[in-house]
Amino acid sequence: MSRERELRHHLARHLEDLGALRSPAWRRCFEVVPRHRLIPRFRPYVQGRLLEEIDATRPDSEAAWIEYAYRDLPAITRVDERGYFTSSSSMPSLMARMLKLLEVRDGDTVLEIGTGTGYNAALLCERLGSEQVTSIDIQADLVEEARGRLAELGYHPHLAIADGVGGYPERAPYDRIICTGMAWPIPTAWLEQVRPGGRIVSVVPEGCVALERREDETASGHYDRESYRFMPIQPWPGTDSERIATAFAQATADRESAYPLSVLDAGGSAERSFQVLVRALVSPAPKVFEHAGDRYLWSLEDDSWARFPAGSRIVQQAGPRRLWDLVESLFERWCRLGAPNRERFGLTVTPAGEHTLWLDRPDSEHRWAVPDVLLERGSDH
Ligand SMILES: C[S@@+](CC[C@H](N)C(=O)[O-])C[C@H]1O[C@@H](n2cnc3c(N)ncnc32)[C@H](O)[C@@H]1O
Incomplete structure (x- = not known):
């Protein structure tokens, strides 16, 4: 041979x-x-x-x-x-x-x-x-x-x-x-x-x-059981320094955070099943980064962001959506559902373009409509 x-x-x-x-x-x-x-x-x-x-x-x-x-x-x-x-x-x-x-x-x-x-x-x-x-x-x-x-x-x-x-x-x-x-x-x-x-x-x-x-x-x-990371076929939202500066200049709403930023990886590194909810309902490609010692979660879709100042349990949020409120409530729901595996999640798409995420069955009581802001793909990059 x-x-x-x-x-x-x-x-x-x-x-x-x-x-x-x-x-x-x-x-x-x-x-x-x-x-x-x-x-x-x-x-x-x-x-x-x-x-x-x-x-x-x-x-x-x-x-x-x-x-x-x-x-x-x-x-x-x-x-x-x-x-x-x-x-x-x-x-x-x-x-x-x-x-x-x-x-x-x-x-x-x-x-x-x-x-x-x-x-x-x-x-x-x-x-x-x-x-x-x-x-x-x-x-x-x-x-x-x-x-x-x-x-x-x-x-x-x-x-x-x-x-x-x-x-x-x-x-x-x-x-x-x-x-x-x-x-x-x-x-x-x-x-x-x-x-x-x-x-x-x-x-x-x-x-x-x-x-x-x-x-x-x-x-x-x-969904399939595995994690896949492939290159996008639609323009992916970008950003520029002016937009970042505007977003940063906003007043923040501050409160104590119930969880650390690392809950984003909940479900284990291979399964990362919580990410199915995060990517569909918070941001398809959330940016997590560190700047001047503080950690950030940023959604390029609408420049909503959350900051975790170093050494504190405070979360500061700004922008059109309260990203961390969303993450925390989804995380609590995901825990109540027993941390389901990735393949228990599913997606329904209608001819009008609405996307609904669900657990186990399309008509399940556990369903989440994907917000319009996450379904729009502009050409800003
Ligand atoms: C992971 S590669 C595909 C691998 C391929 N199936 C193979 O076996 O080699 C993704 C491909 O999608 C193409 N692509 C990206 N955006 C596209 C679009 N809007 N329409 C069609 N193809 C696109 C890229 O040019 C790239 O070649």
């Missing part, structure tokens, strides 16, 4: 051991599709550190290239000038979990949002046949590079340069939609473009949801 086939075999077994890969059909795909051929240049990302580029065209890199490609690690292929990752081949175990959640059947058509390197598209083509697969990416050069590499491997999905927020109506309806970036909110175009009974699998802040499109045109389903 060649070295690369052996490595693929080990990777597939590792994914099975993790429970990420269950079906023989998907196992075969992971055994067959050569990930290394789709990532000829990338930067390894190991334990939170971005390492030096591996370039397969350099003869001394070949071994490192092939070995890394079959580790359960992401390969970063684009980094912007601010240092944010803008494309990668994701961790194979998370990819396998998402493909499992997609529950494809032979003959299904799939729209993938986020072609990236083309590796996931290749897996879909291997599983369903190229003619069933449509994959789009917003970065034109990525699409063209993926097209060439996929063709060399014998895969010919329909590829296009498009903004996935609008889906891809040209080939709709689809049986399945999979978004390999983080979406928030879930675009309503996807609900329109998936068949009734079809599924939408997408990464959302801190998690991944598998939504079933129902006859009433809503889409509903549970």
Whole structure:
């Protein structure tokens, strides 16, 4: 057996051991599709550190290239000038979990949002046949590079340069939609473009949801058990020094805090299930930072913030929402509910774009409407 086939075999077994890969059909795909051929240049990302580029065209890199490609690690292929990752081949175990959640059947058509390197598209083509697969990416050069590499491997999905927020109506309806970036909110175009009974699998802040499109045109389903941190597909709110200065200049409402800032991580570092509530209901990407010895929680959506002065139990809040009041009441509710695991939470999205988080069932008495301010995505960055 060649070295690369052996490595693929080990990777597939590792994914099975993790429970990420269950079906023989998907196992075969992971055994067959050569990930290394789709990532000829990338930067390894190991334990939170971005390492030096591996370039397969350099003869001394070949071994490192092939070995890394079959580790359960992401390969970063684009980094912007601010240092944010803008494309990668994701961790194979998370990819396998998402493909499992997609529950494809032979003959299904799939729209993938986020072609990236083309590796996931290749897996879909291997599983369903190229003619069933449509994959789009917003970065034109990525699409063209993926097209060439996929063709060399014998895969010919329909590829296009498009903004996935609008889906891809040209080939709709689809049986399945999979978004390999983080979406928030879930675009309503996807609900329109998936068949009734079809599924939408997408990464959302801190998690991944598998939504079933129902006859009433809503889409509903549970979170996966794992934590996912993928790059956003919608503009993410930024800030500037003027806005920060204005927000800082506001008078604060002060009181004693019932809990330390660290309750945000409640539920354990792996599960972080409290984060499902925080990300959906307080801020999709809350900023937690230290400044002049004080600690802060900041929501870039509306510049609401809370400060925890060093060495005191006081919390000072300012801005349109009282962030810490929200966190504390959600935390108490989460505790009363018995600190539920991540996969007990679910999400319902309506054609009008309303998002509701729930526990166990969509009609549960434990439901939370996601506030509009967290569903608006401007273009301020
Ligand atoms: C994690 S990567 C995708 C990985 C890919 N599935 C693979 O197997 O290599 C996320 C991708 O989403 C793309 N993307 C970001 N925003 C997008 C948007 N609005 N529409 C479509 N693609 C988008 C990025 O260009 C990036 O390539």
